Amino acid sequence: MLNGKILTPGNFRICRGNVIMLMMPIYSHSQLSMYQQCPLKYKLCYRDKIKRDTEGVEAFLGTTVHETLKKCYDDARLTRVNTLDELLAYYENIWQQNWHDAIIITKKDLGQEHYRALGRKLVESYYRRYAPFDADITIATEMMINFQLEDSRKHRLIGYIDRLARTGDDIYEIHDYKTSAHLPSQEDADNDRQLGLYQIGIQKRWPDIKNIRLIWHYLAFDRELVSSRSGEVISKLVTETSRLIDEIETTADFRPQESGRCEWCEYPDLCPLRKHFYQLEALPVNEYRREPGVVLVNKYAELKEKASEIDMEIGRVKEAILDYAREQQVEVIKGSDRKVRLRFDEKLKFPGKNDAGRQELDSTLIEAGKWPEVSQLDTALLARAIEGGQWDKGLIYEVMKHGRIETVSSIHISKLKDEVE
Template identity: 35%
Template structure:
């Protein structure tokens, strides 16, 4: 059996690669330290700690009242909160986040009391397991927020607490690979567990979403995750990915997408205007503005030319001539009746039929070309298998392209 590497993977590790390859490189390859803690992560951590301690007591047969829960939450918050914790959404204060977290716990307690739905097996349980597909295996590590055994349904339940501002949808739950992998690990540990119930608690919305995985889905999941890990291990281009998640990233000050903008945030206005980079952007932007004005003029000219073209052709056909004379130039009219191939965008059905016919007759290579842009798109995408990409690389050469593009803030 092929073992990918000795690397221990985790949901957060793979998630980081999917979100931003450069952040993955900084964090897991370069092993750069990050001391950033956002208010959302801080609040989520406190709520997880409170529920962990609460369910440890429930497991032992002791159900604490809501006053104990809120007291625990308040004390943990007061003890651990500090001014270095980053608040990205400036319209909210730390107190706002505290109160929202408190309300989450009040709602949760009211919804699930007296907490006898199932028997608590473990809280914050670490899982070490292997996933396998087609004789390929890799090591995985994860942490369950809570594992229950429901003796009424004879089913394990994996609970995951979500304290983010996005309500997980049923479709997202049905396709979530984190809890899906945990259910596979659980079935490996307890082979008689025919079915595992997956439960997401969206605490900010006081809503739970439930899902499960069939054996076929579990097999497909392992295939997809191993494919992604192969992509990670063969990755050569750790490019940055700009997204709303950037606001919560601690590597902005070294990221090529953010290093200069972040540097400019901290300098006085007079120094800002004298910065070489700022001056280059302003000069380029001014030229871009002029170019856009000229484009507008050119567009108006081309519209007028198109109208004249129609009149010219009509005149030439009427007079049965192919050259019209002017004082400083002539216009030559060339009218051809030619066969044209359908385009993929205008007539996709006919385009496919023509392509298939050319392939069948062995003539497709006479009229086809290899499109570098499309090839690059496929190589960066996820629809080609990693082993196929490795095979095709021998036909390719690495070429550095340098472009600039003006974007508005």
């Protein structure tokens, strides 16, 4: 019972492993991650509840491999250890049964067969490593946890543990299968929120459990990552998760956040960052080139290119004007209907923050006790102190070893009748 309402599966809907909240403030790790990755996608999926039938092939592969490993351990619990051939046959069977037309393969050079074979390989390598699956006692597979994050708050967390096991030395292990092509670092594992939350769920259900080990199986790498959480780390996780939930519940700013994940996003048609791409994909090539947005961007790019060529040309003419003025010893040069005025000022310059000689200059000033006068490494201030003649000659001599006189030029262009300066 929560706030007078009974918490039942009817209070939420599962959408491809993610929980869609209907009435209760229930969150899952995937939901929180989606908000952190792209607030707009989170809003479209969980707030606006816009359903999409499409599914990425990577997610389909992950689900199929998870189902196969679930069967493997469920059977092993009943003392029926599948042979590798039996398990692979099961995998092939559910792949074929569940494959549907809305599965999206974004990598154009790869087909269904590639992913099917990849999943097969993952199952095979897992099997070879862990058969006959009797290193521990499997307590549950695909185990749902649903718990109140903090006693003083209404929020609940939900998740599914791929496999919960107990070892001979009474350590409880939370196993998670990963089919991704990315192997995270140990530091990433030590900071992972998902299994940390699962640990909280387990300890809420069985408070006498003290020793918990978190294990990720990165199947593509035949690699386990293992981590554990102290009580202090768990408390911090609860605080941070509650803070994130507060942010989600109070924000009105669900901005799109572009990343590599956009490739798999189900909402390109509703996203201001991807909508135009999506619209163009549907157009035949001849219409694509005439589409007003494409035409405008092409024009803008063309003009920007010309502008940069013009900027370079202006730089070259400016240099030529300066050379001309020096040769002719003039400061104003007349054109047909305009003129340019030139100024040649001398300014003291010192090495900048990262320039050679800067450290020695700093030491000179510090030793002379003048550092506070020119602190924050303000070379303009230093130049003013030297030019102002406020320091004794010996020090100015030392400081000037690091300085140089540079000619600073500038050109102002105006019409003859608008003469200024």
